[in-house]
Amino acid sequence: MNSSQATRRQFLLRSAGAAGIAWANAQWPSILAAAQHAHESAKSTAKPHFEVLTPEQARNVEAIAAQIIPSDDLPGAREAGVVFFIDRALKTFASDMVAVYEKGLVEVNQLTTQKFPTAKTFADATPEQQESIMTDLAEHLNPPAGGSRRRRQAGSGDFVQTIWQHTIFGFLADPEAGGNRDYAGWKAIDRDPAHSFSPPFGFYDKDYPGWQAASLETEKK
C-alpha cells in the first residue's frame, strides 16, 4: 500500500469507529474504490478565475448567494466557492442561462438603487439593505406547480429561482460538480464527507437489538 492509499484509508476509517474496522477490512477493495472516487471528487474542478461573469457580475452573484446561504460559525456560499461553481455552470450545463443572469443582475441592481439610492449595485448595499431586497426577491421562490420531487430541473427562466437552485447545487453537490469547496457545504449540513460508511449510522440504530418477529404480546397489544 502506498502512502496516498494509506491516507485515504485513514480518511475512511475515521468515520468507521472501532466496530467498523473489521468490517472495513473485509470490504477493503470496494472501499478503496469509493475512497479513490472521494479523493478525486474532492478536487473541485472550478477554476479560481471567471470565464463568463464579469468581475462586477461575479461580485453581485456572490453577494446574492451569500444572502441565500450566509456565513456564520459554519461555512456559507462564499466559503464553498459557489460563485466559481456558477461561473462554470454558465459555461457548461447552464450555458443557456447566461442571458437570464445578465438581465436578472441588472434588474436586481435597479431594484437596489430604487430602494437604497446610495447603493449602486446589490453588492454595494449594506447587509441589512441586502436582506430587505432579498425579502422582495424571495417571492419568486415558490415550488413549481405540479412539481414532483423527482423533477429537479434548473431552467425555469426566472432569475431568482435559477440563482437559488445554482447556489444550492454549488453549495451541496459533490465537489466534482465544481462547488462545495473542501466539502464546506456538507460541513454546514452536518454531513460526513466520507463516501462509505458502516453501521450503526446514527442515534436510533445504535442500540438496535436485532430483528425479531412480532411477539404474541405485541400482536395483542
Place this chain on the structure above:
Amino acid sequence: MTQGKVTFKPSDEVDFVIVGSGASGGVLAKELSTNGFRVVVLEQGPYLTPADFSHDEIKVWVEHQLTNNPAVQPQTFRKTPQDKAQRQYAVMYGRCVGGSSVHFTANYWRFHEIDFVEHSKVGNIPGAALADWPITYADLEPYYTKVEWDIGVSGLAGASPFDPPRSKPYPMPPLPVKGNGVIFERAARKLGYHPFPAPMAILSQPRAGRSACVNCGFCLGFGCEVGAKSSSLAAAIPVAEATSRCEIRPNSYVHKVEVDKNGRATGVLYFDAKKNTHLQKAKAVILAANGAETPRLLLLSSSPQFPNGLANSSGFVGKHLMPNSGAMAYGVFEEPVNDYKGFCVSRIMHDFYELDHQKLGFYGGGGVDARFDMTPAAFAMGGLPPDTPKWGKDFKKALHHNFTRTVEIFCHGTSLAVADNGFSLDPDVKDAWGLPALRMTYKDHPNDLKMMEWMSARAMELLDAAGATTKWAQPIQEQQFAVHLLGTCRMGKDPKTSVINADHRTHDVSNLFLCDGSSLVTSGRGQPTMTIMALAFRAADRITDLAKRGEIS
C-alpha cells in the same frame, strides 16, 4: 471494454435482436445467450461502467447522465385525449446499458397472488379496465426465486406474514437496519402492524465477484460504483457477454421494426451514434425498451400492412398506463438519524397490501416504507418543512438541523388501468432524430387519489407514533410525471383485449415478442422492477422452448 467480446455485423441474421438492455432486456440477453442463441442487444444510451458513475448531482439530475434527456427527446403531456398536449418533461427512464435498473432504489418485493387475479376477485370498477393476468403468482414464483438468486436480492424469508409462498429463502441476509428502519419498526409495531426487513436488490455480502454495499448513500438516481446494486449492468450483462454469443451495442436508437410481406419481423432499423441508419437482421425481435418506448416503437413501425402500428390489432398498444400512486410524509426527529448513510430503505410493511374496499370505499392497496432518498442538494430544494424560509440564516439553520434528522414515510400503491391513460405519438413535436415525440396522456383514476389520501393519513399516524417533533405530508395531487411505465402493451389470452400472450409473443406477429413494464396487466403495489425481471426470466424460458421446437418463424 474487455477484449474477446463478440461482435456481429448488422447484416448477420442473429437469432434474437433485443431492443433495450434494462431490467428485462439484460436478463433476456443473459438467458438467451446462455441457452446457446446469438443475440444482439441494441441500447439507445451509452455503455457506462462503474468507473463512470459518481456522486455528482449535476451530472445526474441536471445533465441526465443516466436517463433520457428531454432537451433532445422532448415529450408532451395532456390530461385527456380531448386536450392539446403541451411540451413537458413527463417520463423519466434509464438511458444507458442496464436501463433504469442502474439508477433505481432497488426495492424488490414480489407481487402477491391478488395482483394476478384482481378482476376475478373484485369484478368491474367503473372507469377502469381491470383484467386478470393469463398467468398466476404460482407460474411466476420460480422466476422470482431466480431473480433473488441469480441477480442478488437481500432479505429475510418469512419475516412478513403477508408474503406469498416462496420455494426458497433469500440468498443473503437483509442489509443492516438504518435509523429510519428502527424508527419505523417501533412505530409500526406500536400501531399493531407488521414491519419487516426490506427485500432489496443490493448485495449485503460479496457475491459473484461483486462487492457488498459500502453504504455510500447515493442510490436513487445514481449508478453503483462498487457493483453492489443488482442492476442488469452489474448482474446480467457481464454473464451475457461472457458467453461470447451476445453483443451489447450501445448508442443504437431503434426507430422501426422491419416486417416482410408475410407479416414476419426481419430485424430492426436503428440510428448509430452518428445518426446513420442500419438494419440489424434477426430471426426474431424482442422489444424490451420500457413501457413508454416499446409502444412508441410499435406505433412508429406502422405501415400500410399495419396502419395502426405494429401488433396493434387490438388498439391496446400504448393504452392503460399505470405509473403507480404515491404518498409521502416526512418527520424530523430529535437526534441525528444520519439516513444519508447507507441505501434508501431498510424496513417496510405490507399490512395495507389488500385493503377492504367495501369498507374504505376505494379499491387497491399499497406497501409502506421508511426511507431517505434525497441527496444533499435535492434535500435542500425539497426536503424541508413547507413553511421553512428558503434563504438566509433560518434556511441554513434548518438545513443544518434537519438534514441528519429527517425520515420519510413513502406509501406506494396501485394504479388502476384506465383506457385513455397512455402513450402515443405527438402529432407536432419531433425529437432530435426527427421522430415524433412521446406523448403522455394521464389522469389518475379517482379511486387511486382516494387511496393515496388514506395512505397519507396512515403515514402521518406512523410519524406521530414514532415521536417526530415536526411532521408534514406532501399534498396528494394528480400525477403528471411517470417513472414506473406499466401496462401499455398488456398480456392476455384474448387478442382483442391484449397485445401479447402469456409467452410474450405479440398476437399479430409470430416472431415479435415484448417484455418489459408494458407487459404488466395490473400495477402491483408500487415496486414493479422485480416482477419485470421475473417476467424476463420466464419469457426467456418460454421463448427458448418455442425456438427449440421450431415454433418461431
